[in-house]
Amino acid sequence: MGEFNNKVAIVTGAGGIGRAVAELFAAEGGKVVVVDLPAREPGAASAAERAVEAIHAAGGEAVACHIPIGPWASGEQIVQTAMDSFGRLDVLVGAAGNLAAAPLVDVTEEEWDALNNVHLKGEVSLMQAAAKRLIAQGDGGSIINFSSRAAFLGPMPAYAAAKAGVLGLTTSAAMELAPHGINVNAILPSAQTSLFPGDASTRPTSGGTPFVADIDPAALAPAVLYLATAAGAGITGRWVYAAGNDVAMYHRPFELSNQPTLLRGNERWTLGNLAQVLPSLLAHSAS
Known part of the structure; x- marks a missing residue:
């Protein structure tokens, strides 16, 4: 009897982290709809098919x-696949993604x-x-979205x-x-995938995250x-960083935990008095 015995999950992105998530969910007794694009080469197995083959083998x-x-x-078609295959749905993990690394001055509409x-x-x-x-x-459930530190x-x-939009x-x-x-949370991962193939030494450590x-x-x-377990059911609306052996919970957005980062003037602000106070405000917010 596993953590997810008789539970059903949809996991997208089988060509990346989604495969590891799908395999763990199945290993814990769950049933999985594994979603990814068809194989590009005729006759080849798709990423979803390879993941399903591994799950069946286990x-x-x-x-x-x-x-x-x-x-x-x-969306409705994929959910219907879960209903047709297993009769219910308990967990949605949205790990599918694509990438365009063009800078602002070069990014195209496409x-x-x-x-x-x-x-x-x-x-x-x-x-x-x-x-x-x-x-x-009527019995709850979990939705787990994938974002990225690259959002900021x-x-x-x-x-x-796109990734900042996922957080909102x-x-x-x-x-x-x-x-x-129903709890809804976002994972901000760091892992080696087909989308981000480099080794660990190429990963950024900005934002306070250490080398992994x-x-x-x-x-x-x-x-x-x-986040989809009974123990994690009370966690919702949170942004969770996970990589290797590291896990972190980011602060809730738009909460002022450091009161010196808020100033209320005795009258409306002007350009002059803002010039006097904003540098110190920035210093407090960066600390």
């Missing part, structure tokens, strides 16, 4: 789904749309369909905007779905799925 239950993330109708269609529109459509199903079932720390505006989407959906017992030698996706899969 004695688990899973089905492959090749419905693309992005078109609005895809690159912008491609990223936002997958990371935002595709994720919203899946969340909407999953939330409707979870609400109808990377010089890739299209990717950063997560926070808003968590408030909406809390009355239904272990960037195997399997290392952070438990942190992802903990």
